[in-house]
Amino acid sequence: MEVNFRKIDIDQYDEDVLLESELYEPDPRDPAQVISDAKQKAATVRTSLAQGDIAGALSIVLEDAPYGPNVEEAKNLTLQTLVSILNSTKATEISGIVKSLSPDTQDTLMKYLYKGMAMPGWGDVSGSVLLGWHEKLTEAAGTGCIVRAMTDRRLV
Amino acid sequence: MSPPEVYSLAQTSITSHAFNADRSEVAVSLNTKDVTIFAREGHEWKATETLSEHDKIITSIDWAPNSNRIVTSSQDRNAYVWQLSPDPQTGRMIWKPTLVLLRINRAATHVRWSPNEDKFAVASGARAIAICSFDPEGDWWVSRLLKKPIRSTVLSVDWHPNNVLLAAGSADMKARVLSAYIKDVDKKPSPTVWGEKLPFNTICGEYTSPTGGWVHAVGFSPSGDALAFASHDSCITVVYPGGPAAFTIKLTSLPLLTLTWTTENSLVAAGHDCQPIVFSGSEGGWELTGSLDDPHSNKSSGGSRPGAPAAGRLNSAAFNTFRNADSRGISSGPGSAAAPATESELFTVHQNTITSVRLYAGVPGNVTQVSTSGADGKLVVWDVNQVTPASATGLAGKMAGLRI
Numbered sequence: 001m002e003v004n005f006r007k008i009d010i011d012q013y014d015e016d017v018l019l020e021s022e023l024y025e026p027d028p029r030d031p032a033q034v035i036s037d038a039k040q041k042a043a044t045v046r047t048s049l050a051q052g053d054i055a056g057a058l059s060i061v062l063e064d065a066p067y068g069p070n071v072e073e074a075k076n077l078t079l080q081t082l083v084s085i086l087n088s089t090k091a092t093e094i095s096g097i098v099k100s101l102s103p104d105t106q107d108t109l110m111k112y113l114y115k116g117m118a119m120p121g122w123g124d125v126s127g128s129v130l131l132g133w134h135e136k137l138t139e140a141a142g143t144g145c146i147v148r149a150m151t152d153r154r155l156v
Numbered sequence: 157m158s159p160p161e162v163y164s165l166a167q168t169s170i171t172s173h174a175f176n177a178d179r180s181e182v183a184v185s186l187n188t189k190d191v192t193i194f195a196r197e198g199h200e201w202k203a204t205e206t207l208s209e210h211d212k213i214i215t216s217i218d219w220a221p222n223s224n225r226i227v228t229s230s231q232d233r234n235a236y237v238w239q240l241s242p243d244p245q246t247g248r249m250i251w252k253p254t255l256v257l258l259r260i261n262r263a264a265t266h267v268r269w270s271p272n273e274d275k276f277a278v279a280s281g282a283r284a285i286a287i288c289s290f291d292p293e294g295d296w297w298v299s300r301l302l303k304k305p306i307r308s309t310v311l312s313v314d315w316h317p318n319n320v321l322l323a324a325g326s327a328d329m330k331a332r333v334l335s336a337y338i339k340d341v342d343k344k345p346s347p348t349v350w351g352e353k354l355p356f357n358t359i360c361g362e363y364t365s366p367t368g369g370w371v372h373a374v375g376f377s378p379s380g381d382a383l384a385f386a387s388h389d390s391c392i393t394v395v396y397p398g399g400p401a402a403f404t405i406k407l408t409s410l411p412l413l414t415l416t417w418t419t420e421n422s423l424v425a426a427g428h429d430c431q432p433i434v435f436s437g438s439e440g441g442w443e444l445t446g447s448l449d450d451p452h453s454n455k456s457s458g459g460s461r462p463g464a465p466a467a468g469r470l471n472s473a474a475f476n477t478f479r480n481a482d483s484r485g486i487s488s489g490p491g492s493a494a495a496p497a498t499e500s501e502l503f504t505v506h507q508n509t510i511t512s513v514r515l516y517a518g519v520p521g522n523v524t525q526v527s528t529s530g531a532d533g534k535l536v537v538w539d540v541n542q543v544t545p546a547s548a549t550g551l552a553g554k555m556a557g558l559r560i
Contacts, residue, residue, distance in 0.1 A: 016283075018307045023329060024368055103406045107367060142408025142552065144390030151369040151389040 024153045027068050034066045038074040042081045049088060055097045057085050062101075062108040067154040075156060082112050083124050086133055094136040106141040110149040111156045113137065160448070160505055161537040163201050165194060170529035171214065172512055177221035179516065183207075184529065185214035191228055191238075193251075201535070209236050209253045216266045220273040226251070227276050229264035235278050235288070237297060256297040258286045266312045272319045274341050279310035285324055287336045287356075302334050302357050312373050312414075316380040317520070320345040320354055323383055325371030331385035331393075333361040349381050349398040366391045366404045373415045375423065378521035384435075386412035386425050392435060392553075394442050403442040405435065405553040414513045418523040418540045424448065426510035430502055432528055433551060434543050444553035446543040448526075451503035451550075508532035 011017040027034065041061055048057035061081050066074040089097065098106065113134050116125045138146065171185040181195050181204075191207040191214060212231035219226050226238040235256040243250045258264060262281030269276045278286040278299070283306045286299040308328035315322055322336040333350055335358035350360040361383070365371055369389030376383055383395045390407040392415070413427035422436040422445070431449035435442055501507065508531035516537050517525035527537050546552060 018328060022307065025364075107406075143410055144407040147369075147388070147390045147411055148367045148406070152367040154368065 020153070024068075027066065027071070031070045031074070034071045035074040035077070037064065038066060038077045038081075042077060045081050045085065049085065054085060054089050054093065055100050058082075058097065058101065058109065059105060061085065062105045062112075065108050065112075065156050067156050078156070079112060079115060079119075080123055082109075083116060086129055087124055087126065091132055094133055095139070098133070098137045098140045103141070106137060106145055107148045107152070108156065109133075110137055110141070110145050111152065114149055115156055158539060158542075160539070162505055163535045164533060165201060165529075165535050166533040168533055169508070169531040170511060170533055170535065172217045173514070173527065173529040173535060174217040174219040174226070175514070175516065175527065176219050176224065182535065183217050183219055183226055184535070185217055185228075186533075187213060189213055189230065189232075191217060191226070205251065207236075207238055207251050207253070209255075210234065212263070215264060216268075218267050218269050218276070220269045223273045225269075225273070227256075227267050227269060229267035229278050231263040233260055233262065233264060233280075234258060235264055235267060235276075235286075237276075254297065256286075256288050256299065258288070258299050259301065260284055260286060262309070265310060268313050268315060270315045270319050270336075271317055275319070275336065275338060277313045277315065277322050277336060279313045279324060281309040283308060283310070285310050285313060285322065285334070285336075287322070287338065289338050289341045300338065300356065302336065304357065305359065305362075306332070311370060314375045316348070316350070316376050317378070318345050318348060318380060321348070321350055321360060321376075321380070323374040323376055323385075325374040325385050325387075327370040329365045329368050329370065329387070331363045331365070331371045331374050331383065331387075331395075332359060333383060333397075334359055349396075361395070361397055363393065363395055363402065365389055366393065366406070369411065372411065372413045372427070373425070375415050375417055377417050377423075378420050382420075382439075384415055384417065384423055384425075386415050386427070392425055394435075394437065396439050399439060401439060403437065405442060405444055407433075407444070408552045409433075413509065413511060416513050416515055416523070416526060417520070418518075418526065419521060422540075424513055424526050424538075424540060426506075426513045426528055428509050430504040430506045430508060430510060430530070431549075432510065432513055432526065432538055433553075434540070435553075444546050444551060446545045447549045447551055448538040448540065448543060449504050449506075450544040450548075452548065505536055506530040506532055506534055 045057045045061050113130050116130045166186050169187040171187050173184045175182045183191050183193050189210045192203050193205040194201040195204045210230040210232050214228050214230045216229045229235045236253040238251040238253050240249050241252045260280040260282040264278050264280045266279040275289045285302040288297045288299045291298045310324050310326045312325045320337045323333050325331045335354040337354050337356050365387035367389040369387035371385050371387045373386045386392045388411045390411045391404050393404045395402045410428035412425040415425035417423045421438050424432050426432040431447045433447050434445045436445045510528045510530045513528045515523050516527040529535050
């Protein structure tokens, strides 16, 4: 069956098309600023991890997480930093940590868990670790948190 | 304290329901192109009449309490106003339809009479809202379109008590307050917190859903000074334009689809989590108070649940069945002796998504009962003062902070 018609960009014929960029507020920061922020956070997180402050490290990396176009490098660095935190947490501590996070931070963490699961084998991403966090996070923040990770157009 | 009145009207989904003024009759859309009117007979509802004129599924129904007229909107892009009048041949009273020229090229999604019942608003997929008023000279309903700045399908509308302002929730992730002032119908409105000069299509407020969900439901508070909207990111937001302040509650459960205010400081909202949830608050802040449903007492089987931390769908037997199959390799297929039919039942009264919650008894500002209809074919009347606290139902909603 002919399916090529599905690839036609019909929006180009619509004068009043709704653009992706109209659906969310853009990040006010400059892309260069975003990457330097991400690098700085990666360093701060290493210090926090050395002191064993997992919840603190998570809050730092998840706050003002990069989103939107043109910041791929910062996104990948943030994911890498986050994965390093997730991998170095004891399974018994996860539940307490996710409960201590703010609702906004929980939502952002869920977005990264799904991003990680979509990139198996990338860097240190481990499916079983992500699923462990996902289970505990869903217990703490409910299905609402998953729904928000799906609806939010501010992709991390 | 009385348990909710539960009526099973159909085996199919109820898309929309609207009661008449004395609650002796209810008009429902059973996800078909016909409206079915049920009349109360003791503790039963009997289907008495079918209103057939639409070509496609009826999306919304509203029944004006004073003028006793029904308005329906449908995916066939039309709206009809139905009025009881004598049949010229038999003299029997029948519902006579009048077609409304909406001038939209997509489905009509939602319809509501204005408080004075001299206008109605039809939301549509054509990025527009049709404001319809009766033209006595032409003897028909004429519509004027609210278009700008709507960028996508409008999913719900609600009228301000002053008969002029209209709230609209839309799939472009925004809730808006617009003026639907019609010169021939409305007197000049007095200033409100939403603005002073209100010509047609004035935008009095525009609010984005917190994490990018379609706005499914909008509602003005009884005074009209606050606006609540529920969005598909499992959030509910209450806006005070006078403050200005907006309070968002992030739910741990599935998204809400419909809401109605019960007093100036409380509202009931419901949706995919199958139970009506109560929120209360004021200009100082809002919180989730509890549920009108009590998932622990409804079913006798409720006690046998292991653990039972949360209400709603995540905890259903169906979910557990799949989880057991997945994690332990236990299957309860048709061949095995286990799993009677009741095991997939939810512990809530509604067994599927609640599609509509509406005022049932009381007056705006002091509502005592609300009615809900759901995709499970049930119609339920709830006492709004019978709230099961949030801690007992496992529901939780966290204030995500104040946005100014």
